Amino acid sequence: MSQHFINSLLFGIYPYICLAIWLLGSLIRFDREQYTWKSDSSQLLRRRQLRLGSNLFHIGVLIVIGGHFAGFLAPHWMVSPFLNASQHQFIAMAAGGSAGIVAIIGLSILLYRRLSDPRIRINSAHADILVLVILWLQLALGLSTVPLSLAHMDGLMFETLSTYVKGIVTFQSVANLIAPVPLVYKIHIVLGFTIFLISPFTRLVHIWSGMATVAYLFRPHQIVRKR
Template sequence: MNTLHNILFSVYPYICLSVFLMGSLARFDRDQYTWKSDSSQLLRAGQLRWGSNLFHAGILFLFFGHAVGLLTPHWVYEPFISPAHKQMLAVVAGGVAGAVCFVGLTLLLHRRIFDPRIRLTSHRTDLFILVILWVQLVLGLITLPFSLGHSDGSVMLVLSDWAQRIVTLRPDASGLLNLAWPYKVHLVLGMTIFLLFPFSRLVHVWSGFATVAYLLRPYQVVRSRRVGLPTRQER
């Protein structure tokens, strides 16, 4: 079990990150025509509008919340907020964002499965990735009561230390041994989503980040080209 634990939390993260980065680059280089979200808005827009807006609002908050919460060193926020208060903030904010995201994702999944027209035009990977995201979201919501049981912030510190060690190439999964099972399954499935990212419609997320870079681009200078009017002799 210790060997499996070390493989899942010390080796598997680097496999997932490598496939995530290299696979995304390879797909952009070789299959740019598949680099899209495959929207089905033309088939049915009402439920999509609510589901998509709720899902994207919730998932973006959760993504950046996880990134900031896990990767910010303890000494950076220690003068302003204690680990216990930070964990409570994460539980409350993450719970609200998770509930919003859950409603939106459930609407999208219901639409894909029970609308005959949309189901016929959906790829298997579309349904597969939605189901994985839905299960991952449910697991995240399940961890909230466990986090409330550790109100001292100890669980948050353990998870942050593991994530920061992965990023700084100093893997150490020993701190995760005593965590409850929802945390471990949530971590493994989250890493698996990064592994599947380049092979699914999720690659369009890169385009969303590229849009921000597009807004910050310098102005394009366009000069008018003067064309001389014909003289009376040329007429």
Template sequence: MNGLNTIAWVVFPYVSMAVFVVGLLWRYRYDKFGWTTRSSELYEHALLRLGSPLFHFGILFVAAGHFMGLLIPKSWTEAVGIGQDFYHFIATYMGALAGIMTVVGLSILIYRRRKTGPVFLATTRMDKFMYVLLATPIVLGMWATVQNQILAGGHGYDYRETISPWLRSLFYFQPQPELMADVPFQFKLHIVAAFLLFLVWPFTRLVHAFSAPVGYSTRPLVVYRSRGSAARGTREPGRGWEPVGTPQDRKRRRTPTSTDL
């Protein structure tokens, strides 16, 4: 049992994080052309404009909640006046709202990708695999929250006494897998699914999460000029571009000679 705990809560997380970091660096170095979401907005935009904001804003709030709950020690939040009651309300109910936004948004995006013909044809096998791995930890996280936080009553399960210090111990390179022994199995499944997602992340379109359009605001402007006569400026146009019947055209006509008569 100790060996299994070591594999599940030490070896697998380290392997997952190593592949995640090295894979992103490799992908950015050797596959910049493929570092894209392969946008399908041209095929369908009504459902995309509804599902995409719901999913992205929801997942950002979920990520912020995980950062606060897992990486910030409990003593730090209590030191700044955030008591257990207030923290439980924010983490449970606001987190559940963010989770619902994420689930609804992802459901719309999956429905759109399956039911819109051109979008479905543009979906690769890796995309389908990615959607399964993306949906699994989200659904399991919602299940763990409802089962152990909302339905349990009171303050629910205090994961900041077990899961949080275990996760931080990995970053300290002093892993403590024994902290995960009595964690509810719903949370365990959620964690394993999350690390599995990080394991395949660099090889999917999810790499776009690390792309920020920083250069967009500083790139040169694209100047458009009309071909109309009012926008030509002072330079006379070439003969091949001037309209027929203009004064310039008439000036360039050959003067008749005796041989022409």
């Protein structure tokens, strides 16, 4: 199997497979299994750790996701009058790195809480633990790209990745752009699309509810009343 074929498969075809399953799978689940369209709460068990970890993770990851969309999808003509490629990369690296640290600290608390407490672990589906591990790895991979970015502050890598993401969104053949990119970026990209792939089959599907309403950002905590 040639390197060119693997590159085309992982970065040219696989992203569309993941996105198609994400969209169609979410629609089918919403149509057929609406009662499973949620993130099961374990607030009744060790509430304090849940509040701290959940708040840190959600605040951090929302900034990370928003930064990815704004950084990679913003049109060049909109950004270039204010920032050159190097400055754009530095802002993305500083904001994304800071938010990523907050998110991974929160997620580490949630993962420790779920694995260390026998009561929570026995009430956790395997998919719940798998999702937390995958998200933790994805955040760790994202943070590991910061030193690489610091070593290459010319903005070329950022521009390459931005062009690739824009190409995927606009259905252009851009898989060849990823060939010279360091391995950590490649794994980060593949795992990122894999998260889209598994979302319709896990608790991650509840993200759609957050995307559907701005009020999600100001929602109160779920309250579990004691008898």
